[in-house]
Amino acid sequence: MSSFAILKLEYSACVEALAEALRTEDEKAFFAAVDHIVHMREPGMFTELRKLTGDLQKALERFSIESKLADIAENEIPDARARLNHVISMTDEAAHRTLDLVEQSGPLAERTAKTAGNLIDMINAYRAQSTNLQGFEGVARSIDAYVPVARALEAFLPTARADSELIRRNLADVLLAQGYQDLTGQIIRSVMKLVQELEAALTDLSRLSGDVVEHASMGENSSAGHGPAVPGVTKGEIATGQTDVDALLSGLGM
Amino acid sequence: MSKDLKFLVVDDFSTMRRIIKNLLIDLGYPNVEEADDGKTALPMLQTGNFDFLITDWNMPGMPGLDLIKAVRADGKLAKMPVLMLTAEAKREQIIEAAQAGVNGYVIKPFTAETLKEKLDKILGPGK
Numbered sequence: 125m126s127s128f129a130i131l132k133l134e135y136s137a138c139v140e141a142l143a144e145a146l147r148t149e150d151e152k153a154f155f156a157a158v159d160h161i162v163h164m165r166e167p168g169m170f171t172e173l174r175k176l177t178g179d180l181q182k183a184l185e186r187f188s189i190e191s192k193l194a195d196i197a198e199n200e201i202p203d204a205r206a207r208l209n210h211v212i213s214m215t216d217e218a219a220h221r222t223l224d225l226v227e228q229s230g231p232l233a234e235r236t237a238k239t240a241g242n243l244i245d246m247i248n249a250y251r252a253q254s255t256n257l258q259g260f261e262g263v264a265r266s267i268d269a270y271v272p273v274a275r276a277l278e279a280f281l282p283t284a285r286a287d288s289e290l291i292r293r294n295l296a297d298v299l300l301a302q303g304y305q306d307l308t309g310q311i312i313r314s315v316m317k318l319v320q321e322l323e324a325a326l327t328d329l330s331r332l333s334g335d336v337v338e339h340a341s342m343g344e345n346s347s348a349g350h351g352p353a354v355p356g357v358t359k360g361e362i363a364t365g366q367t368d369v370d371a372l373l374s375g376l377g378m
Numbered sequence: 379m380s381k382d383l384k385f386l387v388v389d390d391f392s393t394m395r396r397i398i399k400n401l402l403i404d405l406g407y408p409n410v411e412e413a414d415d416g417k418t419a420l421p422m423l424q425t426g427n428f429d430f431l432i433t434d435w436n437m438p439g440m441p442g443l444d445l446i447k448a449v450r451a452d453g454k455l456a457k458m459p460v461l462m463l464t465a466e467a468k469r470e471q472i473i474e475a476a477q478a479g480v481n482g483y484v485i486k487p488f489t490a491e492t493l494k495e496k497l498d499k500i501l502g503p504g505k
Contacts, residue, residue, distance in 0.1 A: 216393060220392070223400070226400075347443050347444055349443070349466050350436070350471075353465070360469070360470065361468065361470070362467050363485060366485060369472055369484075372473070373483060
């Protein structure tokens with residue numbers, strides 16, 4: 125039986141009662157029949173109304189999420205990109221500054237060590253030579269032999285002091301250059317907050333759409349590389365250090 | 379002999395290139411040139427001016443693994459010693475690199491001793 129045929133059966137009795145009330149001018153029966161018809165329609169009407177209200181609520185919610193996403197996409201993502209670029213340039217700058225200072229200090233330390241080594245050789249040679257010298261003439265020759273050692277020492281000490289002083293200053297600057305960690309850490313944290321907001325908005329949106337979110341794995345193209353392994357994030361078997369790598373390669377005959 | 383070896387260091391980060399270059403100089407290899415990815419490195423290698431390649435894996439443009447494959451496929455470069463110096467630490471990647479023909483694989487962060495050990499192993503005694 126079609127749904128209209130059912131409706132016809134349900135309503136025809138009411139319509140007949142209504143017609144009968146009109147014909148007999150029975151006011152009480154008339155309103156009773158009208159009430160009956162209204163009650164018959166109400167359940168469907170209320171379901172429709174509820175559905176409509178629900179749809180409207182969802183649309184409003186969706187609108188609010190979408191405007192939030194639009195704001196994130198238009199303003200906050202470019203901001204985050206700029207902030208992360210700043211992190212790269214800050215770490216780059218700090219690393220180069222540190223390398224500059226290390227490269228400047230290395231030769232100074234090397235010079236000090238080399239000159240000190242030469243002086244030790246000179247002093248040892250002088251000692252070996254002077255032990256065989258005796259008498260007044262021997263003392264005089266010993267003093268003469270010591271003159272170049274004394275001169276070399278005299279030349280070395282101020283240079284050694286200046287070089288050590290510069291190395292010490294450079295080390296203090298290396299220390300200061302590490303200040304980038306604090307600043308970049310703060311910037312990265314603010315970007316992490318944005319990522320969390322974005323994640324929440326996208327999750328809400330997918331809940332409203334009723335879509336099943338499939339977690340796509342990133343960077344499956346192994347030829348391009350995955351970047352450094354991150355504990356707790358990177359999946360698969362990971363070499364924990366050079367010893368692991370060496371063991372694996374020696375297993376392969378390398 | 380070792381002093382004359384010409385190295386090409388390929389890494390997209392200039393700081394890492396500088397660190398490797400400094401270590402190579404300390405180890406007695408003063409002839410070091412740099413490239414920032416495989417695309418820049420390959421034509422440099424093809425000039426025939428290099429004896430040793432040290433490359434990172436994860437780089438924009440041409441990644442290190444593709445560079446190694448290109449080097450091994452090039453008749454003139456096929457036998458060049460190649461050391462991969464990278465943060466890529468997945469077992470399957472290390473195996474992939476070995477299959478592509480690397481002579482050594484060092485993972486970052488690394489030490490000067492590890493670099494020296496691998497270079498000595500690849501170059502053999504007396505080099």
